[in-house]
Amino acid sequence: MTEYSFNDAEKSYSNSAPLPPLARRFQQELLDLADVKLNGDRPWDITVHDNRLFARVARDGSIGLGESYMDGWWDSERLDMLFTQILGAQLNQKLIGTARIKLAFSALSHMMFNFQSLARAYQVGEVHYDIGNQLYERMLDPYMIYSCGYWKGAENLAQAQEHKLDLICRKLQLEPGMHLLDIGCGWGGLALYAAKHYGVKVTGITISREQQKLAAQRTRDYDVEIRLEDYRHLTGKFDRIVSVGMFEHVGRKNYRTYFEVVNRLLKKDGLFLLHTIGEEPTFDAADRFISKYIFPNGKVPSRKHINDHSVDLLRLEDWHNFGPDYDTTLMAWAKNFEQSWPELKQDYNDRFYRMWRYYLYSCAGYFRSREGQLWQLVYSHPQGQRVYHSVR
Structure with a gap:
């Protein structure tokens, strides 16, 4: 319980x-x-x-x-x-x-203070992502994607998430044989999709032990490695880098370090896609309820924060906002959660039920009111010579 x-x-x-x-x-x-x-x-x-x-x-x-x-x-x-x-x-x-x-x-x-220091890096995994894979398996789509779907032309959550995965792969211009780094790979849904449909090798990292175990199991038939590792410890070079729904855990004190790591790991002709919740104005305070009960130490970045910390490290090629799609995604998750509660309540109490409903529905209102945005940014290496054409 x-x-x-x-x-x-x-x-x-x-x-x-x-x-x-x-x-x-x-x-x-x-x-x-x-x-x-x-x-x-x-x-x-x-x-x-x-x-x-x-x-x-x-x-x-x-x-x-x-x-x-x-x-x-x-x-x-x-x-x-x-x-x-x-x-x-x-x-x-x-x-x-x-x-x-x-x-x-x-x-x-x-x-x-640095709420996302190396010493604190694994706290959000323990508090949020390690509370039971059965909860997420029932709430999410078959790929177990825990980020905003892309609902253009989609009739249900599964289609919206597949559309999003394919959109990411096309924006990254993936080709067979490339090596893709997935920073914050979750339960391995994107790694599985990219390896299966685009023939790439994938290295995924997560700070959640439960995610790492399940992601490794789900991707075992493909050229995919899932590590329990903080992004600051990464080494090597990658053709493509992607980070979906993880930047919200990086924190203001680490934005510069994050983009420096991407700059160091990305090959000169490579591409990097950042998928993140964002806010138009810069608010220094995090929502106290979300920080305490849902995502400890997290902070939604602002447009200014992203630009200021990346401008001389990566070349911005594309900025795509489909924030209203997160409202639809959250409402689909909430429906799945409500329908699954008779089975889930064996492992969670009524106070957890009310907390989780409050989290999902309040976040839906956050995006429906247009206070929250969902951004996909595509970057190239500043020393690269490629010409990039935006994908929708």
């Missing part, structure tokens, strides 16, 4: 305590900006089960909202629609008091 706990100090609040009227009034005024009602009857409205909610959100902001949902203090029929409303109105930028101080402290911490 997977257990998740919160600060025991919360237990000191009494459910029968008087309502905090100022906190409730301010929060309703904020929600009015997003057209969200407390105890309203629309799918995206919030139904309050525990009046401690208002003090907790006033004190802790987004993490208080998420933890109180995990504890059953409130519900919403359509969490995805609720977060589309909230994020579309940019309520996360209108916090005051203690919640704003904690957000500012989070931003300062990410500016000062």
